[in-house]
Amino acid sequence: MSQRISRAYKIAKTFLTYGLDEIIPAHWLPWSLRIGRYGLFWMPNKHKQKPAGERLRLALESLGPVWVKFGQMLSTRRDLLPPDIANELAKLQDKVRAFPGEQAQQLIEKALGLNHIDDAFDDFAVQPLASASIAQVHTARLKQGDDAGAEVVIKVIRPDIRADIDADLRLMETLAGILARHLPDGRRLKPKEVVKEYRKTLLDELDLLREAGNAIQLKRNFENSPLLYIPTVYSDxxxxxxxxxxxxxxxxxxxxxxxxxxxxxxxxxxxxxxEVFFTQVFRDSFFHADMHPGNIFVSRDNPDNPSYLGIDFGIVGTLNREDKRYLAENFLAFFNRDYRKVAELHVDSGWVPAHINVEEFESAIRTVCEPIFNKPLADISFGHVLVNLFNTARRFEMEVQPQLVLLQKTLLYVEGLGRTLYPQLDLWQTAKPFLEKWMKEQLGWRAVVRSVQENAPFWAEKLPEMPTLLYDYLKSHRPQALAQQQLLAQMRDAQQRQSRQIGWAAVTCGLIISTTILYVTEQPLWLVASTAATAVLCGAVLWRRTKS
Ligand SMILES: Nc1ncnc2c1ncn2[C@@H]1O[C@H](COP(=O)(O)OP(=O)(O)OP(=O)(O)O)[C@@H](O)[C@H]1O
Structure with missing residues (x-):
C-alpha cells in the first residue's frame, strides 16, 4: 500500500514539475482540483520554456517503461493527437537497465523445471544480448533433440514486472477518468478507451506463449517465401x-x-x-503489428535479391473479410478520386452510421484529401491518407475501430521504412496491382469457384451421409407434420364457425332494428309481432351456436 502511495506521489510530482497540468486551462478544472494544485506549491513547473509535447515526452521517459510504451502507442494515434505532440512522442525510446543475468538464469531454470541451465542449453550467456522494457534476451545453444547445437535466443519476462504494470495501469485509469470528465474534448479523445486498449496490448505482450503462437502462425504463412523469414520457435x-x-x-x-x-x-x-505488408493483410488477414525498425532485419544472403527477417510477435492484427474488402475498395476508390464511393463504402461497411448525410461526408473527404493529390503520386503516403480519412470520418460519428488503428499504425511504419531505404519508392505503384488482383479474386466468377472449392471438402464428407440424414429428417418430422395438419383443420373449423355466428348475429341485429322501426312507425301489430318473433328465433339460434 505504502509503495502504491509513493508511486502515485512520484507520478503526481512528475506531472506537475513538467507542467502537464497546465495543458488543461485552470478554469476547466473543478475547484477541488484547483485548490489541490495550489496546495502542492513545492512542485512548480520547472520546464516552462519547453513546448507541451516535449514536456509530455520527458515526463513519460522519467516515469519508466510502462509510460514510455504508452507514449509510443499514443504517438501512433494521430487520429487523436495534434501532430506536434504525436511527433514528439514518436521520439520516445526505451532506456531500461538490464536485470542480472543470474536472475534470468534462475527464472529460466524454474520455468522449464531444470536443475541447472546446462541440462538443456550449452553456452548460456549470462550477459544479456538485449534488454527491453518487458523482457530480456540471452543467447545459448540447444543441447538435445534434432536441433542440438542450434544457436538460440531465450527471451525472459522481467521479474515482478506484473505488479508494477498493474499498479501503473490503475493509476493511468484514474488519470484517464479525470481527463475524460474535465477535458472539454474528453469525450472525443476517449482517454478511458485508449488506456483500456493499452492495458490489453501490454498484458498480451507479457504472455510469451501468445507470442510463440503468433510466431508459429506467421512462419507457416511465409513458409518458403523469398520475402520474409521467421525464426523457428522451440515450443517445448x-x-x-x-x-x-x-x-x-x-x-x-x-x-x-x-x-x-x-x-x-x-x-x-x-x-x-x-509487399510483405499487403500479403499479410490481404492474403493472410494476420499481420505483424509492431514493425518498428528494431524488429526487422535484412538477410546477409543474396544482396541482389534481399529478404527480411522478422522478430517480436507480441502484437499482431487481424482483419475480417468485410474489413479487408472495404479497405481495398477504399484505397482503389481514393486513388481514383471517387470520393462519393469512399463515403458510400464507409456507410455500407457500418463504419459510420447509415443516417449521416453522404453528400456532406463526400464533400468533407474531398476537402481533406484533394490537396494530397497536388503532390506527385510517388510522394503520397497511404498511412496519412488513412489518418485523414479516419479523422474526417470521426466527425461523421465513425467509432474507433481498433483493428484499423493497428493497421494504420503498421502502414505508417512500413511506409517510413520503405522511404528510408529507397526515397523514390512509389507505394501506390507497388500496392495497386496487389489490391486489384485481390479484388478480382474476391469478386466475380473466381470468388464463386473459390467458395465452392473451400466448401467442397465439407460437402464431400457429408454426401455419403445424405440418404440417412434425409430418412432421419423425414422420420422425425412425420409426427410433427401430422400434428400440424390436425391443428390446421381445427383452426379452419373454428374460423367457419365464427363466420356463421357473425352471420346470425347480423341477421338478429337487423331484425331487432326492423322491429323497432315498425313499432315506432305504428305498422300493423301482426307485422311487428312476427318480425319480433323471428328476431327472437334467430337470437336463440345464435345463443345455441355460441354455446356449442
Ligand atoms: N531471434 C532472435 N535472434 C537474434 N536476436 C534477437 C532475436 N530475438 C530478439 N533478439 C534481440 O533482442 C532484442 C529484443 O527482442 P524483442 O524485440 O523480441 O523484445 P521486446 O521486449 O519485445 O522488445 P520491444 O517490445 O521493446 O521491441 C531485439 O531487438 C534483438 O536485438
Whole structure:
C-alpha cells in the first residue's frame, strides 16, 4: 500500500514539475482540483520554456517503461493527437537497465523445471544480448533433440514486472477518468478507451506463449517465401514467461550504411517491405503489428535479391473479410478520386452510421484529401491518407475501430521504412496491382469457384451421409407434420364457425332494428309481432351456436 502511495506521489510530482497540468486551462478544472494544485506549491513547473509535447515526452521517459510504451502507442494515434505532440512522442525510446543475468538464469531454470541451465542449453550467456522494457534476451545453444547445437535466443519476462504494470495501469485509469470528465474534448479523445486498449496490448505482450503462437502462425504463412523469414520457435522450451527461438543473424534494417556497403538492392528491398505488408493483410488477414525498425532485419544472403527477417510477435492484427474488402475498395476508390464511393463504402461497411448525410461526408473527404493529390503520386503516403480519412470520418460519428488503428499504425511504419531505404519508392505503384488482383479474386466468377472449392471438402464428407440424414429428417418430422395438419383443420373449423355466428348475429341485429322501426312507425301489430318473433328465433339460434 505504502509503495502504491509513493508511486502515485512520484507520478503526481512528475506531472506537475513538467507542467502537464497546465495543458488543461485552470478554469476547466473543478475547484477541488484547483485548490489541490495550489496546495502542492513545492512542485512548480520547472520546464516552462519547453513546448507541451516535449514536456509530455520527458515526463513519460522519467516515469519508466510502462509510460514510455504508452507514449509510443499514443504517438501512433494521430487520429487523436495534434501532430506536434504525436511527433514528439514518436521520439520516445526505451532506456531500461538490464536485470542480472543470474536472475534470468534462475527464472529460466524454474520455468522449464531444470536443475541447472546446462541440462538443456550449452553456452548460456549470462550477459544479456538485449534488454527491453518487458523482457530480456540471452543467447545459448540447444543441447538435445534434432536441433542440438542450434544457436538460440531465450527471451525472459522481467521479474515482478506484473505488479508494477498493474499498479501503473490503475493509476493511468484514474488519470484517464479525470481527463475524460474535465477535458472539454474528453469525450472525443476517449482517454478511458485508449488506456483500456493499452492495458490489453501490454498484458498480451507479457504472455510469451501468445507470442510463440503468433510466431508459429506467421512462419507457416511465409513458409518458403523469398520475402520474409521467421525464426523457428522451440515450443517445448516455451512457457508464459520464457520463449526460446532460433537466433537470427541479420543487418538491422535501420543500418542503411551497412546495407548500401553490402550492395543490397534497396529498391527491391523497399518494395518487398510493402509487399510483405499487403500479403499479410490481404492474403493472410494476420499481420505483424509492431514493425518498428528494431524488429526487422535484412538477410546477409543474396544482396541482389534481399529478404527480411522478422522478430517480436507480441502484437499482431487481424482483419475480417468485410474489413479487408472495404479497405481495398477504399484505397482503389481514393486513388481514383471517387470520393462519393469512399463515403458510400464507409456507410455500407457500418463504419459510420447509415443516417449521416453522404453528400456532406463526400464533400468533407474531398476537402481533406484533394490537396494530397497536388503532390506527385510517388510522394503520397497511404498511412496519412488513412489518418485523414479516419479523422474526417470521426466527425461523421465513425467509432474507433481498433483493428484499423493497428493497421494504420503498421502502414505508417512500413511506409517510413520503405522511404528510408529507397526515397523514390512509389507505394501506390507497388500496392495497386496487389489490391486489384485481390479484388478480382474476391469478386466475380473466381470468388464463386473459390467458395465452392473451400466448401467442397465439407460437402464431400457429408454426401455419403445424405440418404440417412434425409430418412432421419423425414422420420422425425412425420409426427410433427401430422400434428400440424390436425391443428390446421381445427383452426379452419373454428374460423367457419365464427363466420356463421357473425352471420346470425347480423341477421338478429337487423331484425331487432326492423322491429323497432315498425313499432315506432305504428305498422300493423301482426307485422311487428312476427318480425319480433323471428328476431327472437334467430337470437336463440345464435345463443345455441355460441354455446356449442
Ligand atoms: N531471434 C532472435 N535472434 C537474434 N536476436 C534477437 C532475436 N530475438 C530478439 N533478439 C534481440 O533482442 C532484442 C529484443 O527482442 P524483442 O524485440 O523480441 O523484445 P521486446 O521486449 O519485445 O522488445 P520491444 O517490445 O521493446 O521491441 C531485439 O531487438 C534483438 O536485438
Amino acid at each position: 522450451y516455451s512457457r508464459h514467461n520464457v520463449m526460446v527461438m532460433e537466433r537470427i543473424d541479420g543487418i538491422p534494417v535501420s543500418d542503411v550504411d551497412t546495407l548500401m556497403a553490402m550492395g543490397v538492392n534497396m529498391k527491391i528491398l523497399a518494395e518487398r517491405g510493402v
